[in-house]
Amino acid sequence: MRVAVRLDRRALRRWHLEVVSALAGRPDLEVGVRWSTGSRPPAPEVDRLFALERILHGLPAGRSARLEEAHLAPYLARDGEPDVVLDLVGDDGTAGPTWHLTFDGGAGEAPLLAALLAGRVPAVRVVDLTAGRTLAAGRPGSETPGVTVAAFEDVLAGCTHLLRQALDGGAPVDVADGEPSRLARGEVLRHAGRSVARAAVHRAYRLLYRAPHWRVGWRWVDGPDVIDLGRLPGGWSELPDDGRHFYADPFPVVVDGVTHLFVEDYDHALGRGVISVVDVGPSGPVGAPRPVLEHRAHLSYPFVLEDAGQVWMVPETSGARTVELYRAARFPDRWVLEEVLLEGQEVSDATPFRHGGRWWLSATVRDGGSFSDSLHLWSADRLQGPWVAHERNPVLVDIAAARPAGRVVRRGGRLVRPVQDGRAGYGAALALAEVTRLDGAAFTQRVVARLAPGPQWPGTRLHTLNRAGRLEVIDGSAYSPRSRYLAWPGRR
Known part of the structure; x- marks a missing residue:
């Protein structure tokens, strides 16, 4: 041609x-x-x-x-x-x-x-x-x-x-x-x-405040959750921090009847994050999150799931240009690297899920431009791979609905993706997108709801949504004055 x-x-x-x-x-x-x-x-x-x-x-x-x-x-x-x-x-x-x-x-x-x-x-x-x-x-x-x-x-x-x-x-x-x-x-x-x-x-x-600074919100759910409602309700409690660290990207999981909350734990002094976990009891989080996984690169988005009798984690390691799969050697505190699923690309917020009898992995990939607007897909017969890229990658170019924002869930026969709406900047809002076609030849979705911070969740950011058992979690922006000081026993 x-x-x-x-x-x-x-x-x-x-x-x-x-x-x-x-x-x-x-x-x-x-x-x-x-x-x-x-x-x-x-x-x-x-x-x-x-x-x-x-x-x-x-x-x-x-x-x-x-x-x-x-x-x-x-x-x-x-x-x-x-x-x-x-x-x-x-x-x-x-x-x-x-x-x-x-x-x-x-x-x-x-x-x-x-x-x-x-x-x-x-x-x-x-x-x-x-x-x-x-x-x-x-x-x-x-x-x-x-x-x-x-x-x-x-x-x-x-x-x-x-x-x-x-x-x-x-x-x-x-x-x-x-x-x-x-x-x-x-x-x-x-x-x-x-x-x-x-x-x-x-x-x-930036002279007066540590920035950016995120915070995690949680609530107990006994009725419809955010995906069911298609809107953001109130009633959120905050996971406290000491001002020198922030918590973001919350992923809860229930293992042997106990709820655990994994988060990105970012140290402002070091300028990078690790993965931490906090146990959640009947009254909420118990104590402060404790580190469970560190890396030479910044860690975030601790996607935790169960498969084949094991507990796994796929944290974001875009700084290392990899997507890595970790297995819990002693849950929830000890993790070992099982496989490097992908390498050689800046992959953000890798989100595995099952559909049509196969594993799928969704994420945005940066290729000289934004980290958040180009959605790529891979598929595999098993979680450990090998993973094969979709022939249409990137299957979607859209700053308003490409980047994952939490687990893909099934509701009433629908496959729903929480996604980031970054039209007003990184992490500004969430959307819910229903996947209308997903196979080896094509991918399509339609946005069914948009969720923004406001009276129910004050601030200027909202970019993760997850649930496990009765615990539903989100995250958003917060202020952390540099003059703030809290003597917090048990903090490292």
Whole structure:
């Protein structure tokens, strides 16, 4: 297949070279670059904003950085007509089969920038203009939507995934375009001023508080739980901490009639986490969580489950670029590494579950962009593997509904995934997604509820939901002043 990538030589970014070189590396494509004549480069204020934000946040020049035309010279299109023109600039010239990359329905990078400046994550589509249909779609996003240059680069990385999906035959899509915004010079300048103010506030906050700081909420459930209700009720108690550690990613499990709560235990002084456990009695957690698993990398998301008469844990070890399976040699305090299930990728929140007579593993994988918007699947005959990647990976690109947020559960014949909704930033909210198809050829889901912090769970974050027996748990944000001091007996 011959593909011509249409670019504007006046407005080249490193991302354009990234896309062209990635496509040219595919054995099924012959790729060349063609220059556009009808597009409009963005206002120079945009690049000034990006430069300012890089200085404020100490960011290196990334895929948004400007690129010299000479870098694309090896890819200039030769003679002959392409099978398709991949237009990345929003040119009006549409002679022949043409695909556009659109943001909330608008082509070119201006509508993407306008949406980000308006505080929105746009819907991204690869549209076949000739056939009048969408080939691939999603909502690539960022953990830092308030930093425009970082969000812009993360979304572009997600766009690369969607372009690959379109070239591989596309995938089912279910994402609605937002109301397009206009990129105005005045808004770019106002945003630059807000960026300076936010950076100053952020620095002041970190001088006064330990951040981020999470907290775990728990409650007893004798009736409908959060998944049954499709909303967040009240009545949560908090797992106390000493201010110098925080607890997050709660996973309860009932073994031999005793309830245990596993958590990420993050030490602010060390800057990394371990896995800890606390026993839960009739009145709630008994004492303070105690460490049970440490690693050379940061540990979090202690997914605990029972299978084949053993208790297992799959903690997140993305810093080591692995997914590891641990077996309880003496539950709950001693764990041994059983298998390295996956390696060589930054995998977040690996969540195993059974479906259709097989084991499935869901997780988000970072490939140069966000940690949270690209859902990958693997399957295996047994928990120990070997695990085989789904042929459609990433099966979903959506910052609002990709990243796992707890155990996958069955309710009334439905398979329900708690997922993170990161449109407003990392861990900002939860959603419940019903899996409508899962097999070796495809994956689809539909979001049935969205859960955000509020009167029932005050704060600005909500990103994990689990239950075991009568114990239901969530987590969210908290404040930890650096002046706080508690003499807490039994704390290490």
